[in-house]
Amino acid sequence: MSAxxxxxxxxxxxxxxxxxxxSLFGSQVATGCWRMYWRVEKGxxxxxxxxxxxxxxxxxxxxxxxxxxxxxxxAKRAPGGWxxxxxxxxxxRF
Numbered sequence: 773m774s775a776x777x778x779x780x781x782x783x784x785x786x787x788x789x790x791x792x793x794x795s796l797f798g799s800q801v802a803t804g805c806w807r808m809y810w811r812v813e814k815g816x817x818x819x820x821x822x823x824x825x826x827x828x829x830x831x832x833x834x835x836x837x838x839x840x841x842x843x844x845x846x847a848k849r850a851p852g853g854w855x856x857x858x859x860x861x862x863x864x865r866f
Contacts, residue, residue: 785842785854787835792844796851806831807856813864 808822845853
């Protein structure tokens with residue numbers, strides 16, 4: 773990342789930045805909020821199937837496969853925001 777201590781930056785989530793998303797999600801990682809709900813087909817698995825400890829490897833696999841297009845925002849070199857973007861086909865609940 774090339775941001776100075778007073779700048780902001782936005783970078784894509786990749787395997788090399790995996791630890792940053794875990795840091796940003798913080799205590800929610802322990803409870804299993806991996807923001808996977810919108811990726812579950814309507815009438816398919818429940819939201820419980822994509823939350824909790826089992827959701828982490830699912831989310832990680834999507835990142836590893838290049839199927840996640842999330843962005844991480846930084847302020848003063850610390851993760852401070854996140855956005856999920858991608859084609860509508862990726863968000864089956866819509």
